[in-house]
Amino acid sequence: MFKQKLTSVVNNVEGAIGCLLIGFDGIPIDSVYKDEELPQMSAVAIELSNLLDKFRRLQIYDVGEVNEVSITAGTITALAKVVAEEYLLILALSVEGNVNRGQTMLRLISPFVEREMR
Numbered sequence: 001m002f003k004q005k006l007t008s009v010v011n012n013v014e015g016a017i018g019c020l021l022i023g024f025d026g027i028p029i030d031s032v033y034k035d036e037e038l039p040q041m042s043a044v045a046i047e048l049s050n051l052l053d054k055f056r057r058l059q060i061y062d063v064g065e066v067n068e069v070s071i072t073a074g075t076i077t078a079l080a081k082v083v084a085e086e087y088l089l090i091l092a093l094s095v096e097g098n099v100n101r102g103q104t105m106l107r108l109i110s111p112f113v114e115r116e117m118r
Contacts, residue, residue, distance in 0.1 A: 015097020084117035
């Protein structure tokens, strides 16, 4: 259901490795990889969901909502965007990847994902 949108992100962002849709519970919904699946991406996705869940709990302190984060670990940069309050879009990029374009593409497909998740 989401493959087409995830594929458009991977195909339109320089340096994209893969794009995933995952629940805050760590359960993957869908994923697309440019070449081959990276086994460590599942672990990164789960840790990002845990991190963002902790930030969500900070809302009780009037910190404000955290809707996007990026983390660079080794040679991979992972961008994460919260969608439909319970899910994350995660884009993995190589170090030379276009982070700004990646953020823009995640923002562009997030309304579609939100509509489909209802």
